Amino acid sequence: xxxxxxxxxxxxxxxxxxxxxxxxxxxxxxxxxxxxxxxxxxxxxxxxxxxxxxxxxxxxxxxxxxxxxxxxxxxxxxxxxxxxxxxxxxxxxxxxxxxxxxxxxxxxxxxxxxxxxxxxxxxxxxxxxxxxxxxxxxxxxxxxxxxxxxxxxxxxxxxxxxxxxxxxxxxxxxxxxxxxxxxxxxxxxxxxxxxxxxxxxxxxxxxxxxxxxxxxxxxxxxxxxxxxxxxxxxxxxxxxxxxxxxxxxxxxxxxxxxxxxxxxxxxxxxxxxxx
Numbered sequence: 001x002x003x004x005x006x007x008x009x010x011x012x013x014x015x016x017x018x019x020x021x022x023x024x025x026x027x028x029x030x031x032x033x034x035x036x037x038x039x040x041x042x043x044x045x046x047x048x049x050x051x052x053x054x055x056x057x058x059x060x061x062x063x064x065x066x067x068x069x070x071x072x073x074x075x076x077x078x079x080x081x082x083x084x085x086x087x088x089x090x091x092x093x094x095x096x097x098x099x100x101x102x103x104x105x106x107x108x109x110x111x112x113x114x115x116x117x118x119x120x121x122x123x124x125x126x127x128x129x130x131x132x133x134x135x136x137x138x139x140x141x142x143x144x145x146x147x148x149x150x151x152x153x154x155x156x157x158x159x160x161x162x163x164x165x166x167x168x169x170x171x172x173x174x175x176x177x178x179x180x181x182x183x184x185x186x187x188x189x190x191x192x193x194x195x196x197x198x199x200x201x202x203x204x205x206x207x208x209x210x211x212x213x214x215x216x217x218x219x220x221x222x223x224x225x226x227x228x229x230x231x232x233x234x235x236x237x238x239x240x241x242x243x244x245x246x247x248x249x250x251x252x253x254x255x256x257x258x259x260x261x262x263x264x265x266x267x268x269x270x271x272x273x274x275x
Contacts (some may be wrong), residue, residue: 003029003036008153013040092225117236147173148180155183160193166198171206181207185216189223197224222247227259234265238272246273 006029012018013026030037061124118234147169154166166186170180181204188200230252237245252258252266 003033004156005035006036006128007149008156011150011153071142091219144174148177152179152183157189160191160196163187163191163193164196165195167203171203176207176210178212181210181212181216185213188216188220194226194228197226198232199231201229201236205236205239208236214240214242214244218242218245219246221245222251227262230262231265234262236270238269241273243273244269249273263273 006026009018009022013023018026027186029038151166151170151173154162154169157163157166167184170176170184173180176184184200184204188197188204191197191200201217203218204213208217217233217237221230221237224233226229234245234249249266249269253263253270255263258266
């Protein structure tokens with residue numbers, strides 16, 4: 001078992017959901033690979049912290065605010081279903097409902113961590129002066145790291161449904177590291193599934209302020225062959241007003257084999273970015 005293959009099994013290893021055969025393979029690798037053993041030890045420590053963090057009882061005022069927030073969230077979802085959304089919610093026509101399930105062992109840790117954070121935040125004062133403020137800040141950082149680890153693991157899986165879920169999971173990361181950005185760009189460039197590539201483009205849009213993302217979207221436009229991906233990237237580059245895309249758009253226009261609709265879109269894009 002290689003190191004990358006091992007890391008895919010870590011969530012199930014922590015929850016005890018590995019088959020005996022897989023667990024034996026993981027144990028055998030850990031005996032021979034000190035770096036993997038050390039990294040798993042760190043993750044196990046975090047897992048332990050999540051399990052022993054004291055649960056706080058929310059005050060009546062916090063409870064009232066929670067239900068007010070829940071009602072507002074419900075109304076927001078209803079409004080989102082009734083009208084098209086802009087910016088961050090510019091999702092396309094595929095759905096993740098059938099792919100995501102809390103019964104899938106790989107996501108039990110993520111769900112537990114998210115619920116724990118919500119419970120702590122709702123039950124204690126979490127500002128700098130709060131009794132659990134610094135503890136929660138550390139915990140949030142550790143959960144953020146686990147989000148990135150889980151997203152990266154999912155993006156390497158053979159199943160397109162797992163990869164698209166990994167893309168969706170990456171959208172929850174506040175400050176993605178270089179490895180996450182690189183993985184999303186690699187997915188956008190070379191994933192065999194058009195739907196996964198579209199999802200990666202949308203995820204990268206959320207991090208478009210990062211220069212690495214802007215440059216990566218421009219480069220990817222020149223590599224794409226599927227018209228639907230080309231149009232999606234042109235839309236993204238126009239939305240973030242990336243003027244570096246002008247040359248890439250001109251190259252599309254000059255390509256005799258380009259889809260006519262893509263050429264029209266590129267021509268409109270050049271006009272928009274140079275006006």
